Amino acid sequence: MFTLAIVGRPNVGKSTLFNRLVGRRLALVDDQPGVTRDLREGEAKLADLRFTVIDTAGLEDVTDDSLQGRMRRLTERAVDMADVCLFVIDARVGITPTDEVFADILRRRAPRVILAANKAEGAAGEGGVLEAYGLGLGEPLRISAEHGEGMSDLMSVLRPISEEFEERARRDAPATDIAVEDGEIAEDAPDKPLQIAIVGRPNAGKSTLINKFLGEDRLLTGPEAGITRDSISVTMDWDGRPVRLFDTAGMRKKAKVQDKLEKLSVSDGLRAVRFAEVVVVLLDAAIPFEQQDLRIADLAEREGRAVVVAVNKWDLEEDRQARLAALKEAFDRLLPQLSGAPLVTVSAKTGRGLDRLQAAVLKAHDVWNRRVATARLNQWLSSMVEAHPPPAPGGRRIKLRYMTQVKTRPPGFVVMCSAPDKLSDSYKRYLVNGLRADFDMPGTPIRLTFRSQADKNPYKDRKKVGPSKLRKHLSGRKPD
Structure with a gap:
């Protein structure tokens, strides 16, 4: 299976095309440019074609250490990783000087480049499609990511590449012995990755933490708060255990979230x-257990997720000893519903x-x-119950008769x-x-x-039998 990186200037429709290829609204989409900042991977499908697609940040003509410069370096890294680059331009805007700069970069760095003129539906995109020939990247594909036009043309271009990679994989695959028992092939199903979400306030260090786990700068980081916008997932291996880590946008207090894009980011998280x-x-x-931290932890508990609290920096x-003791005391006091949860x-x-x-x-x-x-x-x-009997409202003690576990993830009993409606909350907490x-x-x-x-009398619905009928029944005679 090959990897396709979608690259281009900001706001040319890369994320919309990414969502179209994966068949779900995974990437955030908005009219303003520069929404995407990190690399987002997904499993794409076009008819019978299957491949990995990467959504990238918009290419800016910046090379310094600013946020835009770091975003560009991350996108260039995706170009080096990918087997094919899909260079997207805006057919309605036409070719810009920035497009020409990055077309030259792709010619030198990318092994394969496919040129696509997006937003080409109708007559408004005719001029931009014709200008695209001047980039020297071959015939541009006319597509509309929003309306799904041109996907069959894209599939036709990608099919030979897919067949080439499938043939290469078959040729390079090592010969393996398959255990056969009783006429059936014994195969071990791959383990499902453990899903882990990293959440917290802005600038808590979520992306930096995941990068350290990965051992590489896979996610965009920096001193600016709120860099991460999409919930980005990365897959890795923990001592033989496959896991998927989700980096989420920082969650501020609801009253402070006014921007539409930030609302989308928080919703995604x-x-x-x-x-x-x-x-x-x-x-x-430095500032643990802020009100928003407590809300986030309470949300995870209400959703029934296993919770681990990590204190960064x-x-x-x-x-550290005195600080750790203070943190544990605050944790037990402020989050009693997560009593005993690990604090690391x-x-x-x-x-x-x-x-x-x-x-x-x-x-x-x-x-x-x-x-x-x-x-x-x-x-x-x-x-x-013997150690601490339940209450007796109105003089009648509540009887707890039977208990069983009905589910896991989380444990449910x-x-x-x-009289369940009369059982006090304190006794429930005791249990x-x-x-x-x-x-x-x-x-x-x-x-x-x-x-x-409720108590049920097993003889409640039976007919009453008189003494004479009972004597006849015991003697074997039929009752009159």
């Missing part, structure tokens, strides 16, 4: 939280503490998937009782805290549901 299995809430050691702290100190800049964070994430995921046998649960419930402590489930959200099970 919230979607990443909902699809994740483990959420790492990244705090800034720990390399800047001086009195890290430095995304130096890489210190990343091994402990990795271990905490894997353990949190195991706890999130934990299942307890029904027999153990009911023995535990009896001991909990059902308790059958006589939840007991589950955490006795079954080693610290930090993970626990869903505990109480259902009514």
